[in-house]
Amino acid sequence: MSRLKLEQRQDESLSTHDLRDFIARVEKEGPGELLRIRDEVRPDGFEVTAILANLEERGRYPMVLFERPLNLLGEVSAFPLLTNVYASRTRCAMALGLTPQQHRLDLSMEYSRREARRLAPLALEREAAPVKQVVKTGLQIDLRELPIVRHHKMDPAPYIDMTPVMRDPDQGQYNIAFLRNMYKGPRRLGIHMSPRHNWQICRKYEERNLPTPVVIVVSHHPAFYLGALNVSPFGVDDYELVGSMMGQPLRLVPSETWGKDFMVPADAEMVIEGEIPPGVREVEGPFGEFPGTYGPQRLRWVIDVKALTHRRDAIYQDVFVGHRDNWVLGAIPKEGTLFNRIKGVVPTVKAVHLPNSGTGRFNCYISIDKKVDGESKQAALIALGECDFVKNVFVVDADIDPFDEEQVMWAFATRVQADQDVDIIKNVKGNTLEPSQNDDILTTKMIIDATKPVRRTFASRVEVPKEVREKFRVERYL
Amino acid sequence: MVKHFDPTCPKCKQAFHVHHEDLRNAGVKLLCPYCGERFHVEEADSILEHDGRRWKPGAGARAGQ
Numbered sequence: 001m002s003r004l005k006l007e008q009r010q011d012e013s014l015s016t017h018d019l020r021d022f023i024a025r026v027e028k029e030g031p032g033e034l035l036r037i038r039d040e041v042r043p044d045g046f047e048v049t050a051i052l053a054n055l056e057e058r059g060r061y062p063m064v065l066f067e068r069p070l071n072l073l074g075e076v077s078a079f080p081l082l083t084n085v086y087a088s089r090t091r092c093a094m095a096l097g098l099t100p101q102q103h104r105l106d107l108s109m110e111y112s113r114r115e116a117r118r119l120a121p122l123a124l125e126r127e128a129a130p131v132k133q134v135v136k137t138g139l140q141i142d143l144r145e146l147p148i149v150r151h152h153k154m155d156p157a158p159y160i161d162m163t164p165v166m167r168d169p170d171q172g173q174y175n176i177a178f179l180r181n182m183y184k185g186p187r188r189l190g191i192h193m194s195p196r197h198n199w200q201i202c203r204k205y206e207e208r209n210l211p212t213p214v215v216i217v218v219s220h221h222p223a224f225y226l227g228a229l230n231v232s233p234f235g236v237d238d239y240e241l242v243g244s245m246m247g248q249p250l251r252l253v254p255s256e257t258w259g260k261d262f263m264v265p266a267d268a269e270m271v272i273e274g275e276i277p278p279g280v281r282e283v284e285g286p287f288g289e290f291p292g293t294y295g296p297q298r299l300r301w302v303i304d305v306k307a308l309t310h311r312r313d314a315i316y317q318d319v320f321v322g323h324r325d326n327w328v329l330g331a332i333p334k335e336g337t338l339f340n341r342i343k344g345v346v347p348t349v350k351a352v353h354l355p356n357s358g359t360g361r362f363n364c365y366i367s368i369d370k371k372v373d374g375e376s377k378q379a380a381l382i383a384l385g386e387c388d389f390v391k392n393v394f395v396v397d398a399d400i401d402p403f404d405e406e407q408v409m410w411a412f413a414t415r416v417q418a419d420q421d422v423d424i425i426k427n428v429k430g431n432t433l434e435p436s437q438n439d440d441i442l443t444t445k446m447i448i449d450a451t452k453p454v455r456r457t458f459a460s461r462v463e464v465p466k467e468v469r470e471k472f473r474v475e476r477y478l
Numbered sequence: 479m480v481k482h483f484d485p486t487c488p489k490c491k492q493a494f495h496v497h498h499e500d501l502r503n504a505g506v507k508l509l510c511p512y513c514g515e516r517f518h519v520e521e522a523d524s525i526l527e528h529d530g531r532r533w534k535p536g537a538g539a540r541a542g543q
Contacts, residue, residue, distance in 0.1 A: 154494055156511030283509045286495045296482035296495035297511070299504060435479045440499075 017246055018130070018267045019221050019315055023082070026063060026091060030100060033091055035062040042070045043081060043149040043318075044158040052084055052320050061087035061324055065315075069147035072158065072183065077147040079270070079316040085222050086319065086329040095222035097247055104403045105339075105351045111245075112336025115230050119243030121250045121263070129253035129266035133312045137256055141308045142186045143272075146218075149318045152288030156297075158183045159287065160272075161319050163228045164191065165215045165238070166201040167262055169208070173237040174263075175201060176228040178319070178329075181216060181303065182284050189216075189303040190284035191276065192295075194432065197234050202276055202301065211275035213262050214303055215255060218310075219269035219317035221246060229333040231387070239263070256307035269317065270310035274303040290330065291359050292322040293435040324356055331360030334387055341386050342366065346379045353402040354390075361389035362434065365402035368395060373454045377423070380447040388429050392446045399461065400450075411450040415458075423447040485522035489515040498528050 026033045035055075041047040048066060055062065063085045071077035086092055089103035096110055126132050148158035160181040167174050175197040182190035191214070193199040205212040217224065227245030228238065243250040252263035257273045264271050284300035319325050331354035339352045348369035354360050364383050370376055376395035383393050396402060396411045416422065423446065430443025437443045452458040481498035490513035501508065507516040519525070524534045 154511050156509055156514075283501070283506060285497075286511055293479075294495050296480065296497040297501065297508060298497040299500040299506065432480045437479045440480045 017221055017223070017248055019082070019219060019269055019317070022095060022221055023063075023065070023315075025094060030090060030094065033062055033088065035064045037064060037066050038068060040068045040070060040076060041066055042074075043147045044070075044072055046150055046153070048081065048083060048149050048318070049151050049320060052323065052325075055084075056323060063087070063091060066147070069316075071147050072144035073142075077145065077316070079145075079147055079310075079314050081147045081149070081316050081318060082219070083149070083318040084320050084325045085317070086225070087323070087325040089328055089332070092222070092226060092328060092332055095226060096245070097223075104353075105335075108332055108335030108339065108352070110336070111226065111332050112340055114227075114244045114247075115232065115241065115333070115337065117244040118237070118240040119249050121239045121243055121252045123263065124251050124253045124266045126253055129251070130311045131264065131266055131268045131271055131309050132253060134310050134314075135256060136308045137306065141305055143183060143189070143305065143308070144186055147316050148183050151321055152294070154286045154294050155288055156182070156285065160189065160216060160218060161321050162219065162317055163217050163225060164198060165217060165264075166198045166212060168201050168235075169204050169210075171235060173235060174239045175234075176217070176238040176242065178225075178228065180285075180287050180289075180321075182287075184282070184302065187305040189272075189274065189305065190282060191301045191303050192284055192287070192298065193301065200234060205276070206278040209278050211277050211304075213255075213258055214274050214276055215262065215264050216272040216274070216303075217265055217268050218272060219315055220265055220267065223247070224250075224265065224268075225329065226332060229329060231333055231337050239265075256309060264309075269314040270308070272303075272305055273307040273309075274305040276301045276303055288322045289433045290322055290326050290361070291433055291435055293433075295433050327356045327360030329360070330354070330389075331356075334361070334389070338364065338366075338383050338386055338390075342368075342379045342382045345382055346375050348375070348398070349379060350398050351402050352383070355403075355405055355408075357405060358392070361431075362391040364390045364393045365405075365408050366393065366395045367398055367400055367402045368451065369398040370451050370454060376449045376451045377447060380449070384425070384428070384445050384447070389431055390445075391430065391434065391443060392448065394448045395451055397451045408450070412448060415450045415452055416448060421449040423449075481528040483528050484526040485519060486524045486526075487513060487515050488517055488521055488523045489513050491523055493524075493526065 066081040069081040090100040093103040093107045150158040202212045223246040227242035251266040253266040254260045255262045281299040285297040286294045289295040342349045350367040353365045380393040400407045425445045482495045484493040486493045487510035492512045520535045
């Protein structure tokens with residue numbers, strides 16, 4: 001009897017790790033972090049992103065819940081639309097169960113710790129899975145019922161921009177990735193893949209002339225999506241890694257299309273099941289991409305949608321791609337990993353930050369408590385070698401907070417002589433979407449050593465005597 | 479950045495980015511993201527090539543048109 005109760009309690013605690021739980025916590029503990037918009041808006045008419053862009057212009061980055069978005073049929077959608085979830089590190093910290101105050105290095109280090117662990121998923125019966133409350137297959141499916149967002153002016157259509165999942169046909173591991181999915185028809189999507197993990201899986205199916213099963217997890221707890229951005233090598237099962245990120249086993253349920261051969265997240269708000277037919281390519285894009293610039297129109301794969309399953313009152317989710325929502329999400333998984341790698345060689349590394357000004361990817365700020373000249377360059381080279389997104393590395397001393405860009409730029413201004421402290425490395429693998437690259441693959445990387453030299457004197461930073469500052473705390477005057 | 483060229487839509491006269499390697503010589507119709515018009519590369523009102531050269535395809539320039 002007591003054993004049964006324990007199991008029930010565990011099950012209850014597991015079932016609370018869903019998106020609603022997160023929204024409730026943000027609304028309760030993060031004043032100003034959630035903005036509810038009750039007006040009708042047309043997501044496919046740029047009205048959602050117009051509101052987000054106007055908020056951004058005022059320096060406001062709340063998570064926004066559109067309660068009455070229109071669907072692609074022009075009707076009020078049955079699904080509220082949640083976006084801009086990841087535009088604040090505070091909310092990302094909360095998504096991992098940390099306090100809002102732990103949003104800087106604590107957050108990236110906690111991510112790194114969880115990324116190193118695995119938690120086996122838990123299989124549920126169909127009846128217990130919230131995502132199976134509504135099941136549509138075949139002609140019952142009409143993607144026009146969804147409030148799909150058209151983000152930027154040059155986007156040709158609304159895009160679902162959350163995470164397709166694919167399963168390796170040889171090893172069986174699941175891979176989750178953020179990939180853009182262009183609306184093409186009530187049961188048809190386009191999909192863009194770069195030559196990374198899902199691309200490899202799809203290629204294997206195509207070589208066997210088989211369709212690639214794909215499941216788009218349209219909406220789930222934010223820890224699911226933070227976990228999806230892990231930088232683990234090909235072969236790692238992302239369902240296990242996401243479980244570790246969520247702090248509990250990811251609950252799974254058989255898909256409608258492939259049964260137990262392809263499990264889907266049971267606590268998702270909504271999933272779309274489909275197949276990528278082999279050898280079929282259609283025009284797709286352009287699309288406003290993560291750097292804040294457009295990726296060009298391409299010949300890309302398509303998805304024939306086979307099933308749509310969701311909670312009865314599902315919340316649809318979107319990422320404001322090319323903006324802070326996209327940049328913070330990209331930065332956190334890389335910061336912790338880079339910190340750990342650098343620490344192995346430069347033990348005095350203090351913090352690593354990929355700032356929003358560098359799209360959370362291209363610029364990397366590293367602070368070290370330098371003991372020996374040359375350590376700064378070692379730290380920079382590790383960051384460049386570890387992550388092909390990183391293009392410009394700024395290394396600063398331990399008195400500089402890499403999360404404070406003004407301090408980093410101060411160090412750049414006062415501790416750098418370009419002819420001595422800047423190194424240029426040509427012909428390194430870059431990212432195809434980085435707009436300044438004039439080669440498809442190769443880029444130029446830069447190291448800026450903004451640390452003080454160890455072996456000679458250097459002007460000290462001004463300081464007001466600490467003991468006097470402590471006597472005159474400003475709380476008395478404010 | 480991958481090489482792209484910018485065709486101008488023959489219908490709405492707006493330009494957009496197209497991946498050079500995928501679509502410059504693929505013979506498939508491009509999709510204007512602004513007005514939904516579908517047209518072959520040679521039917522573009524003008525083309526800004528990736529090297530900065532701009533030119534206007536002649537009327538009926540596409541073979542067989």
